[in-house]
Amino acid sequence: MNYVQLLEDVKNEMIRFFHTHENPELVYHNLSHTQAVVASAAQIARHYKLDDRDFFVVCAAAWFHDAGYYISGATEHERRGAELATAFLQQQAVDEFVISDVRNCIMATCMPQHPATLLEKIVADADLYHLGTDRFIELNKKMRKEAEWRKGEKIGKSEWRQGTLKLLESHLYHTDYVRDLLEQGKRANIQLLKEKESDTPAPLMITTEQGPVPETPVVKKVKIERPERGIETMFRISSNNHQRLSDMADNKANIMITTTSIILSVLLSVLLRKLEDNPHLIIPTVLLLTVCVTTLVFSILATRPALPEGRFTPQDISDKKVNLLFFGNFFRMSYEEYNKGMQQMMNDRDFLYGSLTRDVYSQGVVLGRKYRLLRKGYNVFMFGIIISVLAFMIAVVFFS
Incomplete structure (x- = not known):
């Protein structure tokens, strides 16, 4: 089977899918994020010198892994993405063992992640690759905005930072390559979040006729010098x-x-x-x-x-x-x-x-x-x- 051409067909199908199901409220889980995950998966796959078949598996899984968001929301979106991948690949007469590997790689992105094989670990690491990069803060803001849209209400910065810190501190990269490449960057992002959290002052109290009420504080932004990564x-x-x-x-x-x-x-x-x-x-x-x-x-x-x-x-x-x-x-x-x-x-x-x-x-x-x-x-x-x-x-x- 010509896996190079098949991967090109998957790419064209998913680009068409995202354009057809475009949702401006999904500011994070969109085509741009999917393309970034595919690029990261391909980078890791090349490091491990995967053959054409396995390279196709990880990249195809990366293309489909978040498609479920556009079907019926975030709940169990991995399962729906796996179903979409299965349906498309069956139409292309792809071997069932290959389809099974693609499906397992998509399911390996479920949180908390528990990938078993190398291919699953590559896709899992590609999905959260940004946690150790300089783009983490920018992408984290998009995730918060998208979460507020799904929840239908505002999420406080401190509340979101605490949840993000919990995620980063509990997260582990699964491949040695990504661990060596991004673990230091992830620790730097954790430290940055902690510094932002410590810079958030407690509300000041002022006395009025109705009694003490919290005063809206003026927070001085502290510019944190970023490493030269x-x-x-x-x-x-x-x-x-x-x-x-x-x-x-x-x-x-x-x-x-x-x-x-x-x-x-x-x-x-x-x-x-x-x-x-x-x-x-x-x-x-x-x-x-x-x-x-x-x-x-x-x-x-x-x-x-x-x-x-x-x-x-x-x-x-x-x-x-x-x-x-x-x-x-x-x-x-x-x-x-x-x-x-x-x-x-x-x-x-x-x-x-x-x-x-x-x-x-x-x-x-x-x-x-x-x-x-x-x-x-x-x-x-x-x-x-x-x-x-x-x-x-x-x-x-x-x-x-």
Whole structure:
């Protein structure tokens, strides 16, 4: 079964579902949240190197896990989401064992969570991934607004914070990967909520003719300095994205190298031998050879590595001009020299972030070169193949 295409069908079906059942009052459990859960599930799944079948299971479960909110509300929405997933996948003739795994993964998001298998743990962690991120406060406000709509009355900030604190303190991430990645962020969010709660003053009492009544306090907002996790996350995501784009470029180049190599092999081994008897095919053959060789050259140039000098000087370290995070700048240096430079970089915040910035920039420059060469290669191949085929057709029809 083509699980890649099947997952695309699930995606299109759920996007259509959310647009059809759109409810502006569901400000949290909506398409945006579902897409974020799918992205988190895919990220965790890639870390654990799941095969196509299991990758489909966790992503399909993530797409359907909150669909039940749009059928008849929050109560048992997981069960209704599982029923929707079962009905759709059965229409696609998906194996019952796969459907069962998708259904179990959706049910694993029920609170409190008790996932059993790795796939269930991945979906459960993806559903509450935001608890350890910088977006937690923003999303928590949306959850409160949605809860007030369902309840039909206002929920006090202190009451909501206490309930949220109880959730965070009792919650555990189930996969080692997410635990290592987000546990520290979750603790920071817990601390932030506690500080906000401690900053809420008790109501002041004023005396009136009717007796003491509470005075509405003026609460001074305290700006809490956030850790620099956002900057570090930005660099990590940027670097990962660039690496993924680089891998994609290499794959595209490999496809073109393989394709043109096969065509060249056929031309050199079969067609060239028959040109003496078919002189009218000489020009189309030479044209096709030129196209394939040019495409091959561009594809090889796109993947050919550029190797820098591999050395840096103490002056480069002092001027903070060298990127010690790229092997091309130090592979000819001794370990002692490299370690000394790294220690100096780690002790200097500006040097460290400057190196990270330079590293991301350098990756972008390399990617730009790769994709420019690939685009030229693909253009040459696309237009060249068309012209070559036309040339062969003209030669055969008019000159054979």
